[in-house]
Amino acid sequence: MTDLYARHQAVLPDWLATYYADPIELTHGEGRHVWDAQGNKYLDFFGGILTTMTAHALPEVTKAVTEQAGRIIHSSTLYLNRPMVELAERVAKLSGIPDARVFFTTSGTEANDTALLLATSYRQSNQILAMRNSYHGRSFSAVGITGNKGWSPTSLSPLQTLYVHGGVRTRGPYAHLSDADFIAACVDDLKDLLGHVRPPAALIAEPIQGVGGFTSPPDGLYAAFREVLAERGILWIADEVQTGWGRTGEHFWGWQAHAASGPPDMLTFAKGIGNGMSIGGVVARAEVMNCLDSNSISTFGGTQITMAAGLANLSYLLEHDLQGNARRVGGLLIERLRAIAAQHPGVREVRGRGLMIGVELVKPGTDEADPDAATAVLEAAREEGLLIGKGGGHSTSALRIAPPLSLTVAEAEEGAAILEGALRSVQQ
Template sequence: MSELLARHRAVMPNWLALNYNEPIEIVSGKGNRVVDAEGKSYLDFFAGILTNMIGYDVPEVREAVERQLATGVVHTSTVYLLRGQVELAEKIARLSGIPDAKVFFTNSGTEANETALLLATYARGSDQVLAMRQSYHGRSFGAISVTSNRSWKNNSLSPLNVHFLHGADRHLAAFRGMSDAAYIQACVEDLRHVLATAVAGNVAALIAEPIQGVGGFTMAPDGLFAAYKEVLDEQGILFVSDEVQTGWGRTGSAFFGIQNHGVTPDMMTFAKGLGNGFAVGGVVARGDLMDALPAVGLATFGGNPISMAAANATLDYVLDHNLQANAARTGAVIMDGLRRAAERLPVVKDVRGKGLMFAVELESPAQAARFMEETKKAGLLAGKGGLYGTVIRMAPPLTLTIDEATEGLGIIVDALEVINAEAAAQ
């Protein structure tokens, strides 16, 4: 492995992050487990950054891709009719709840968010956009401009005029201890103040993650975005829900994360889990917004036959097996166990999440790194995040079983006990 790591470092950029002191190469997977090049097996609680949504080597997905490969047609581009693309768009439009919805497919969440920002700024004739503090929306020029996490921003240059809102920052002294209702009221008053002071004329849109991924699974209390939308609607400001991580039933309590707020947005962006590892992203939006662009457009690889075969099979699997309910059930096992453990482990500063999207906040980045190494040693993969690098974020495949949830919880609690004992001894 050291030889492959040396080759990686020689040809890949220094900023391309690798997990673990000794990074692993994953060479096979089955169900919700993967195996590295040394033959060690891991229960996967990060799912390729929430992307292997229904696990590994799923027959329904594999066979759908193989059937498409057998036709010999891997690519045609969107200048031809693509049956799989139309079928998937029909399903997503129906599930979205957005009136007269239309869908445009891209290759990634970053590209999906760029498309949504283009639609919004064109529709409103404005480069002014609202976004949330601690947000992350991608790595491209426009997506970085609506990202509010210094660790992920390469520069301050921007094609947009962006103002950032409160809503996922209750750890701040100004909000600490507030009830949900009081916090929502304070955030809405701040939104009105921003609109009265910081912007000029039309604002194009608010873009927001229902649960912030890179932000460490911080989230607005349910109902905040409904309250925000009332204010936005007064001025015709569009609302874009970034569902790249929260879509397809992962939160357990709703099929799309924004539905936990009782809101139907003007647009939703999606990617990651929909293809179960195959590259697919996109935007579902009101038809009038989607149709309004005056220039000719296409997507060379967006909606390609292979990704569409995988995505159709994945979405059908999620729906046919009611994986949203499974996320609620197995997520509750883990969250309840983590909260019980936190009561006796001072090193745990917070436990948060919904369904199979949960996080543990520790006291320091060093403790988070220590957790990663301990759980790796015990055979569980997790991820890091949070504004200050102190959060362990986990999102297993939606196919996680109760036994696997219990097993993973045990590994997590054991690692936290080790870190807590080390902190107490210092």
């Protein structure tokens, strides 16, 4: 592994981060487990950053990809593409957006890029509202609206971004308020901001902030925001790259926790739908999607082999009620982790819903983030056979737990026990 890591460092960018002091090479997986090049087996609680949504090496997806590869892999959007039309029909219906149109991309970054292009073109404005502590991708425009300085290497941008309160419930100037008062204060702040600027094109928001450490506002915040935005014609883009497809358990989409205002004008998706294949996309009502007045295509977005994977994966997800499994098993896992946290003064909060869980670490007896502890817990968990992620806003001090949605109760208990041991070892 040392040799491969040295080669990695010699030919790839310095900023292309890897986990662990001694990075591991994953060679194969099955179900909720993966193996490294040394033959070590791990319970996977991160799924390649929430991307292996159903299971590793899911036979239904593997079969669909293999069969499609034997016919045709790619043609571009210049030709009719049956798998792309079929998946678009299913996604449009599931989205909840009326008269929906779907455009496929190869990543969540590109999906958010497209949504920004549509919003700014439709509204004839380059101003975007985004949430503090947010993350929307790696491209120039997506970095420009990301409200997390750890993932925003430049302040240069083609957009003017205005950052709004509300994405983090338990930190910041409104943390001490009740949920209702928190929402009211954030709405008042939004109204005040809009009183000082020309009307922006859109608000883009993750229902649960992913890279930000799985933080979220009280349910209903974005519905309240939507009322203010709609009065001014401002669009609402729900970034569902990490929250979509039932991961939160209670809802198929994260925006549905704020459903009083109805669906967003646009939603973006990626990650889990392909179960590892590169699929992203935008769903928008036709009026918005069709606003562009020049030609466009996608070379790799919607290519046949990824669409075949998406169709098979979505069918498996729905037929096996993995949303319900995320709700049931995720609920048990969250309660188990909260019981563990009660015994560890370095755990500030266990938050999330379904199988999207954050564990925020602080220096014991303080409210100060402890990124070193998060790194140490990550290492200790790996030593005992558990892979997790990390994230956070002010510092990377939150553990991120997001297993495949087919996680069993026994596997949830196994992972929680390993995590408990890792927390104890680091605390000692």
